[in-house]
Each structure stands twice: as C-alpha cells, then as structure tokens.
Amino acid sequence: MPAVYENFGVRFLYPENWSITDVEDEDWPRSVTVQSQETGFWSLHVYPPAHEFKPIVKELIAAIQAEFEDIEVLPAKETFGETPTTGVDLAFFYLDLLVEAKIRCLRTPSATLVWLYQAESREFETIEAVFQAIAVSMLQTQVASGQ
Helix, strand or coil, X not given: XXXXXXXXXXXXXXXXXXXXXXXXXXXXXXXXXXXXXXCCEEEEEEECXXXXXXXXXXXXXXXXXHHCCCCEEEEEEEEECCEEEEEEEEEEEECCEEEEEEEEEEECCCCEEEEXXXXXXXXXXXXXXXXXXXXXXXXXXXXXXXX
8 A cells, every 4th residue: 555645735655665754944945755665766846836947957967966976867758647747867876886867847837846766777677667656646636636
C-alpha cells in the first residue's frame, strides 16, 4: 500500500518504506524529498505559478557540478501519463559509481513544479518506474484539478 504525501497544494503517492523529508519555509521554494532505502531519491521543489524554471534548472545543475566533476547534461522532454515536461538528463561518477539523474519541470495554474530524481545507475534501472509513478500521481492532482 503506498503512502500519501499532501502539503502546500501538492499530493502524491510514494512507497511506504521510503523516508520523507518535508521542508516548508515561509519563502519559496517549498520542497519535499522521498528517499529509497538505497541511493535513490525523488525531490520536488514548488515555486509560485509564474516562476521561470530555466534558472532553477541551471541552479540545480550548478549545485551538482560543485559537488561532482565531469557531469554529462543532455536536454530532455518526457511525458508523465499524458503530461509533457521539459528538463535535463544528467550522468556523473561518485567514487566508482555511475549516478543517473533527471530534472523535470512543469508550470500548472497554481505552481511551477521542478523535480529531481537520481540513483546509482543499477538502482536507477530498477526504480525509475517508481520515480515516474510518483510524478504521475502528483501530476494527476495538479493538472487535472488545476490546483
């Protein structure tokens, strides 16, 4: 049975055995992260509706580049359910492990949503479908209801 997260106008389902960290400051962005029991995590950043996401994506990439060398960054488009998104795919090494990450963005009537998910490459292959299901469950409430 999946767990349900609901806060600051966002609702999504996630695996009940994953840990969750909710950061709700008075300032933007509001964020929440769900962490697998291994290396994978899915992190959502919620901004006001008209916020531009290109600077946010650049900021996230810069933060990753500050920690890791030789990051491969490729532009990407992906559809979650029936909702098209834009973003980037990333790959980099941490110690001897290849890490895969994806940043996706979407503007809804009530928020600008930017989410990042990543894991060590072998784990990524097995849990990417879980990451996508989390996003689809979130977007069903965001896009369908216009919240």
